[in-house]
Amino acid sequence: MxxxxxxxxxxxxxxxxxxxxxxxxxxxxxxLGAVNRAQAVARLVNQRLI
Known part of the structure; x- marks a missing residue:
């Protein structure tokens, strides 16, 4: 067991x-200076980090 x-x-x-x-x-x-997670992801995408 x-x-x-x-x-x-x-x-x-x-x-x-x-x-x-x-x-x-x-x-x-x-x-990242983001207000929420969605904005953080958008900033990461714009910076081509993800």
Missing amino acids: RNRRPRVQTGRGAAMVETAVRFHVDNARRK
Whole structure:
């Protein structure tokens, strides 16, 4: 049998990952001088970074 994590632990881990992603995306958005994620993506496309 596999050693599986209880659902509560998995949920907590997912919440922590979501919080970390939100934190880093917001930092990148601010560095680009964008008001929201859509504007940040548009700026990255205009700069040919993505």
